[in-house]
Structure formats: C-alpha cells, structure tokens
Amino acid sequence: MRISRKPTGARFFELFAEIGTNIGAGVEVLREYVRAPHDRRPELAARMHALENVGDDATHAIIEHLDRSFVTPFDREDIYRLTSRLDDVVDHMDAAIDLATLYRVGELPRGVETLVDLLCQAARLTADAMPRLAEPQRLTDFWVQVNRLENEADQVYRRLLSELFDGERDALEVMKLKDVVDELEAAADAFEHVADAVHSIAVKES
Amino acid sequence: MRISRKPTGARFFELFAEIGTNIGAGVEVLREYVRAPHDRRPELAARMHALENVGDDATHAIIEHLDRSFVTPFDREDIYRLTSRLDDVVDHMDAAIDLATLYRVGELPRGVETLVDLLCQAARLTADAMPRLAEPQRLTDFWVQVNRLENEADQVYRRLLSELFDGERDALEVMKLKDVVDELEAAADAFEHVADAVHSIAVKES
Amino acid sequence: MRISRKPTGARFFELFAEIGTNIGAGVEVLREYVRAPHDRRPELAARMHALENVGDDATHAIIEHLDRSFVTPFDREDIYRLTSRLDDVVDHMDAAIDLATLYRVGELPRGVETLVDLLCQAARLTADAMPRLAEPQRLTDFWVQVNRLENEADQVYRRLLSELFDGERDALEVMKLKDVVDELEAAADAFEHVADAVHSIAVKES
Known part of the structure; x- marks a missing residue:
C-alpha cells in the first residue's frame, strides 16, 4: 500500500508552485528587457531584482518548512537540492540583466532573442510541472522537453x-x-538541472 | 553474507563499459583534431558530434533501465549521478572541437597537445575502470590516478x-x-568528477 | 534516545577543525598578497601553494578515515561532500594567486581588497563552525552569515x-x-557551498 503524500506535502507543493510562477514572471521581464530602449533598462533591472527577492523568500520558506516538518513528501536532501536549483534559475536571469545594465552594453546581438525565447519555453514547462510534483513519475515529458530545449x-x-x-x-x-x-x-x-533534480526524485521513487 | 551484485547489475555494467569505450573513441578524435590541417576540422567535428550522440543514447539506455529495474547494483541516485558525469566528459570534448571549428581559430598553442595527452590518459583509465564497477572498492588506483592527472x-x-x-x-x-x-x-x-562519483560509491559500500 | 556522536566522530571533527584553521591561514596570505609589492608575489604564491598541499593532506586523511570507520557521525556521502567543498575553497584562493603571479598583472583594482575582506569574514565563520560540527543544527548562524557574505x-x-x-x-x-x-x-x-553542505546535513538530522 502506498500512502498518498498529498496531505503531508501540500505546503511544499504550494511553495514550489509559487516559485514556478515567479520564474515565469522573471522570464517575462527578461523578454521585455531584450527589446526595450536603453533608458528603460534600470527600471526593468529593478523589477527583476525584486522577483529575485521574492524567489529568495520562497526558498527560505521551503527550508524553514523542511526544518519544522516531521514527514516530508520526498527525501529531505532532494527537496533541498530542487529548491536551490530553482533559485539558481532566477539568479542567472538577474545576473544577465544586472551585468547588461551595469556595463551599458550596446545593441544586443540578434541571437539573444532566440535564446530568451527558449528560456521562456523552459520557464513555462517548469511552471506547469511544479504544481504536479506530487507525482514525479508523470513528469517524464517535463524533463525530456527541458533537456531538448537546453540542447x-x-x-x-x-x-x-x-x-x-x-x-x-x-x-x-x-x-x-x-x-x-x-x-x-x-x-x-x-533549468536542465531543475529537470534533472525532478527526474532523479522520480527515479528514486520508481 | 554479501550477495553478489553481478546478476542484477550486469546490464548496467555493460552500458557503463560502452560509455567508457565511447569516451576512448572521442579522445582519439580530439587528438587527431589537434594535429589536423584546418580543412579536415569540419569532418572531425562531425565525427565527434556523432560520438556525442552515441553517448547520449547510452545515457538514456541507463536511465530507462534504471526506471524498469526493481533491484539495482548501487543506489539509484549514484547510478544517475555517475551517468550524467560521464555524459559531461564527451560534452566538453565536443564543445572544444565545435568552438574551435566555428571560430576558425588559427594555430593552437603548443600546450594544447600536452593537455590532450593528459585527457587521453584519463580516458584510458576510465575505459578500464568502467567494466570493473561491480567492485568499486578495488578501483582506488583509478580515482587516485585521475585526480593526479587533473592536477x-x-x-x-x-x-x-x-x-x-x-x-x-x-x-x-x-x-x-x-x-x-x-x-x-x-x-x-x-573526468575527476567521474572518479569522485566512483569513489563516493566505494565509500558508501565500504 | 539519541546516542551522542561525539566518540565516534572525534577524529573527523578534529580533521575538519584543522581544515578550517588552514583556510584561515590561506586567507591571510591572500590578504597580504593583495597589498604586497610585486617582487614579493612569488614568495607568497609559494606559501599559498604549501597551504593548498596541507589542505590536500587533511582531505585525504578524512577520506582514509572514512574508509576505515565502521560508524560515522553523518552519512558517508555527506562527509565526503563537505570535505571536497572545503578543498575547493583553498583551490580557488590558490588559483587566484597563481594566475596573478603567472600573468604578472599590474595594479589590482581597488574592489579586490573589499572582496578579500569578505573572504576573510567567511573564513573566520568557517574556522569557527568546523569544530562545532557535532551539533549541526546549532550552526544556523554560520550558513545564514556565509550566504549573506556571498550575496x-x-x-x-x-x-x-x-x-x-x-x-x-x-x-x-x-x-x-x-x-x-x-x-x-x-x-x-x-564558502557558500560549504555552508550549504553543513545546512543540508542539519536538515537531514532534524
């Protein structure tokens, strides 16, 4: 008999879903940044930075919840690893915008838009997958697609x-x-490391 | 009593041995590339890329076999980690050749050959170790040597x-x-991360 | 009932404390290097390199002790991970000094001193935390502060x-x-990865 992990995990899954939504918001700021005139850059950089702070708060909320929880939906170290990898996603998007603003780089090369489009797709897949973490084995499509996007x-x-x-x-x-x-x-x-962390949880549970 | 892990693990060890052989083939293409006239570069880049695809297939075969296996020779997450680190080896060799070709770099500095020689030695040690994974404690020499080569x-x-x-x-x-x-x-x-993953398996089993 | 892990772990904690002290010595060489006239650089680079060797020896001593120990204070893979992350700290400090010496770089930009000051603070926190690893849950302050410093x-x-x-x-x-x-x-x-490794041990034990 397999005991449903829904009840014990509900709060974790909510927080992961929040992080997924936040990543989606971050990637939209990135998309806007790439097309924006230079004088709008500092404002967009500030918005991205605010999202990075939201992400940090959700990360800390998960870790604190982990500290207080007696039963967890997955192994503690797997929750910890997934959380810190999700955190990395927004960190790198924030760093990209921060550096571009700080360096006052000129016209971005055209390929940057294509790259950001791929990040948007990965973000959408991630935001969709996070609320379904309770059944990691059903997320095969998620990690396959994210790996394809990374290639x-x-x-x-x-x-x-x-x-x-x-x-x-x-x-x-x-x-x-x-x-x-x-x-x-x-x-x-x-994004690929997030997908791998989810895959690795699914492998463990299988 | 220790139950032999040979029977359950046989398919895993076969696949790891395949990956080891594939890495050996990759490093030979790399050695050839370094000495080749520029007009042969695209052909060698294509050969390396084909080997990278072979590696990807073997990687997926291991993961799928992991999904279907009830009993595994090591902890699932350790097999998963070792597999993805082996994958990284060929990815980086492929990236080196791909970038050199794409950038149309001129004469490579002399030290490159020395570096590739060290990679050849690490590849040989890895190809030798993979078929002997069933007894990770006996691979001390492997990780010591690979760590020395990385230094x-x-x-x-x-x-x-x-x-x-x-x-x-x-x-x-x-x-x-x-x-x-x-x-x-x-x-x-x-290569060092591969050796560390094997070492870490051996430590766990000891 | 919780059995104290003091007796079984004593040797591990001693070795971790040694590594912490060694990191503290390394960061002092780094601080001196940043302010030193160029002709003192090779001598300081040699001193840093000697400390890197001391660190390597302590790392090996921990791994060997791990191989021989039947009972360990934490999961084997966690001890292994923490050890290799501590090793990375000195490796990067050594690389910074080695490259600066090898490249014969001119005046270092002013911000370098600020960066090294932050490393000194992280080193002090780490050296303080290592001898108290037996109670990882009481090291909250350590990982919070190191994360703040990394930001x-x-x-x-x-x-x-x-x-x-x-x-x-x-x-x-x-x-x-x-x-x-x-x-x-x-x-x-x-340093942040070290703090995360300690945090992750604490999470597991909680």
Missing part, C-alpha cells in the same frame, strides 16, 4: 558566440556581451 | 593561459582560444 | 567587473585581471 539553447549559444567574435565589435564590448550571454546560457543549464 | 592538467592549463596572453595574438583571438582551452580543462575536471 | 561578494564582484571594463586598461590586461577576480568570486561561492 537547442547550446546550439544557439555557440552560434551567438561566433556572431559576437566575427562582428565588428571591439574586444572589450565582446567581453561584456559574452558575460551577459554566458549568464543566459547558465540560466538554460539551470 | 597536472591544471598546471598545464595555467601555463597555457599565460602562453596565450603573453604571445603576439590579438585580444579576440586570445578570447576564442581561451574558450576552446577552457572546454578542454572542463573535460579534465569532468 | 555581498556578488555585488562587489559585479561592481569590480564594471570598474575593470570602464577603466583605461587594454583588453588583454582586462582578461587577465578578470581571470584572477573570477577565482576570488569562485572562492566566495565555494
């Missing part, structure tokens, strides 16, 4: 780098843009 | 960087070459 | 980058200094 992002990222290097930009501008693009790529990786 | 690779990598920076190359060319060399160094790290 | 380090790091890029340095010098600064930032991250 695509990798290709886009490499084309983007070669676009950066072969363009008419000077070396310092290339370095700045590369820092920004590296953070976007790290965000794509972070 | 050496680290030294070679740093000398290589200072060679890059002190040479007569312009800044953009240095950035491109550094990206390639960073991936080779990441491959050396990835 | 601060992140801010300082980004301002430092923008200082680097907006200055009058040429591209190659910027790349060299960035490599050094990246290792310092990685050291701050490594």
Whole structure:
C-alpha cells in the first residue's frame, strides 16, 4: 500500500508552485528587457531584482518548512537540492540583466532573442510541472522537453558566440556581451538541472 | 553474507563499459583534431558530434533501465549521478572541437597537445575502470590516478593561459582560444568528477 | 534516545577543525598578497601553494578515515561532500594567486581588497563552525552569515567587473585581471557551498 503524500506535502507543493510562477514572471521581464530602449533598462533591472527577492523568500520558506516538518513528501536532501536549483534559475536571469545594465552594453546581438525565447519555453514547462510534483513519475515529458530545449539553447549559444567574435565589435564590448550571454546560457543549464533534480526524485521513487 | 551484485547489475555494467569505450573513441578524435590541417576540422567535428550522440543514447539506455529495474547494483541516485558525469566528459570534448571549428581559430598553442595527452590518459583509465564497477572498492588506483592527472592538467592549463596572453595574438583571438582551452580543462575536471562519483560509491559500500 | 556522536566522530571533527584553521591561514596570505609589492608575489604564491598541499593532506586523511570507520557521525556521502567543498575553497584562493603571479598583472583594482575582506569574514565563520560540527543544527548562524557574505561578494564582484571594463586598461590586461577576480568570486561561492553542505546535513538530522 502506498500512502498518498498529498496531505503531508501540500505546503511544499504550494511553495514550489509559487516559485514556478515567479520564474515565469522573471522570464517575462527578461523578454521585455531584450527589446526595450536603453533608458528603460534600470527600471526593468529593478523589477527583476525584486522577483529575485521574492524567489529568495520562497526558498527560505521551503527550508524553514523542511526544518519544522516531521514527514516530508520526498527525501529531505532532494527537496533541498530542487529548491536551490530553482533559485539558481532566477539568479542567472538577474545576473544577465544586472551585468547588461551595469556595463551599458550596446545593441544586443540578434541571437539573444532566440535564446530568451527558449528560456521562456523552459520557464513555462517548469511552471506547469511544479504544481504536479506530487507525482514525479508523470513528469517524464517535463524533463525530456527541458533537456531538448537546453540542447537547442547550446546550439544557439555557440552560434551567438561566433556572431559576437566575427562582428565588428571591439574586444572589450565582446567581453561584456559574452558575460551577459554566458549568464543566459547558465540560466538554460539551470533549468536542465531543475529537470534533472525532478527526474532523479522520480527515479528514486520508481 | 554479501550477495553478489553481478546478476542484477550486469546490464548496467555493460552500458557503463560502452560509455567508457565511447569516451576512448572521442579522445582519439580530439587528438587527431589537434594535429589536423584546418580543412579536415569540419569532418572531425562531425565525427565527434556523432560520438556525442552515441553517448547520449547510452545515457538514456541507463536511465530507462534504471526506471524498469526493481533491484539495482548501487543506489539509484549514484547510478544517475555517475551517468550524467560521464555524459559531461564527451560534452566538453565536443564543445572544444565545435568552438574551435566555428571560430576558425588559427594555430593552437603548443600546450594544447600536452593537455590532450593528459585527457587521453584519463580516458584510458576510465575505459578500464568502467567494466570493473561491480567492485568499486578495488578501483582506488583509478580515482587516485585521475585526480593526479587533473592536477597536472591544471598546471598545464595555467601555463597555457599565460602562453596565450603573453604571445603576439590579438585580444579576440586570445578570447576564442581561451574558450576552446577552457572546454578542454572542463573535460579534465569532468573526468575527476567521474572518479569522485566512483569513489563516493566505494565509500558508501565500504 | 539519541546516542551522542561525539566518540565516534572525534577524529573527523578534529580533521575538519584543522581544515578550517588552514583556510584561515590561506586567507591571510591572500590578504597580504593583495597589498604586497610585486617582487614579493612569488614568495607568497609559494606559501599559498604549501597551504593548498596541507589542505590536500587533511582531505585525504578524512577520506582514509572514512574508509576505515565502521560508524560515522553523518552519512558517508555527506562527509565526503563537505570535505571536497572545503578543498575547493583553498583551490580557488590558490588559483587566484597563481594566475596573478603567472600573468604578472599590474595594479589590482581597488574592489579586490573589499572582496578579500569578505573572504576573510567567511573564513573566520568557517574556522569557527568546523569544530562545532557535532551539533549541526546549532550552526544556523554560520550558513545564514556565509550566504549573506556571498550575496555581498556578488555585488562587489559585479561592481569590480564594471570598474575593470570602464577603466583605461587594454583588453588583454582586462582578461587577465578578470581571470584572477573570477577565482576570488569562485572562492566566495565555494564558502557558500560549504555552508550549504553543513545546512543540508542539519536538515537531514532534524
């Protein structure tokens, strides 16, 4: 007999769902940032930073709930790992925007929009998966799709780098843009790490 | 009484052995690439990419086998971790070649060959260790040697960087070459992470 | 009834305390390096490297003790993880100094001293926490403070980058200094990973 983990886990799943929604909001700010005129950048950077703080609060709420809970829906260390990987996603999106603003980079190369589109798709999948964590085995589609997106992002990222290097930009501008693009790529990786953490929970439970 | 884990684990160990062999093939392409004239680069990049796909298939086969297996030779999460770390090795070798080809980098600095030689040695040790995973405690030599090689690779990598920076190359060319060399160094790290994953399994079983 | 883990763990806690002390010594060399005239750099780099070797020896001593111990104060894999993360701290500090010496970088930007100050604080907290590992639940303050310091380090790091890029340095010098600064930032991250490993042990035990 398998005891439903719904009752004991309800609060955890709520918090994970909140984090998923927050990631969705973050990726929308990112999408807007990429297309925005330069004078709107500081305002959007501030909005992203506020979302990063919301994410931090939800992260701490999960850890505190973990400390107080006698029974948990998954192994404690798996909840802990998933939480910190979700946190990484917003951290990297925030870093990308923060660096672009701080460096006052000029026109972003075209591939950046494609990369951000892939992040939007990964964010949507993640926001959809979080409220369904109670049945991790049914999330196969989630991790398969996110892994596929990360592979695509990798290709886009490499084309983007070669676009950066072969363009008419000077070396310092290339370095700045590369820092920004590296953070976007790290965000794509972070989504994959979230998916892997969920997959690993499902494997354990199977 | 210790029950032999041979029968239940046989399929896992076969798949790990396959991955070990595949890594060995990848490192040979890498060695060839480093010495090849530029017009052969795209062909070698394609060969490496094909090996990366073989590795992905073996990775998925292990995960699927994990999903279907009731009894596993090690903890599920350890098999999962080892698999994804082995995957990283070929990913980084593939990235190195892909970037070098995409960027059309010129002459590779001499230290690159030394670095690739160390990767060849680590690959050989890994290919040898994989079929013997059933007795992880007997693989002490494997992780000690791979850790030693990673330390050496680290030294070679740093000398290589200072060679890059002190040479007569312009800044953009240095950035491109550094990206390639960073991936080779990441491959050396990835071998160490594989060795650590095996070590960690052995520690758990001891 | 909870059996005290003091007797079985004593040797582990001694070794962790040694590593904590060693990290404290490393960060002092780093602080001296930042202010030292260039001709003292090789000597300080050698001192840091010696400390890195001491750290490696303590790391191996813990792993060997783990291999020989029948009973351990925490799960084996947690001891293993904490050990390797502590090792990373000194590795990154050593890399920062090694690269700065090898590259013969000029004047370090002012923000570097601020960053090193934060590392000193994290080192002190870590050295204080290590001898108290027997009661991980009482180390809340440790991981909260280290996480706070890492957030601060992140801010300082980004301002430092923008200082680097907006200055009058040429591209190659910027790349060299960035490599050094990246290792310092990685050291701050490594302290956070140590704190997270301790937190994760506490969560498991709670």
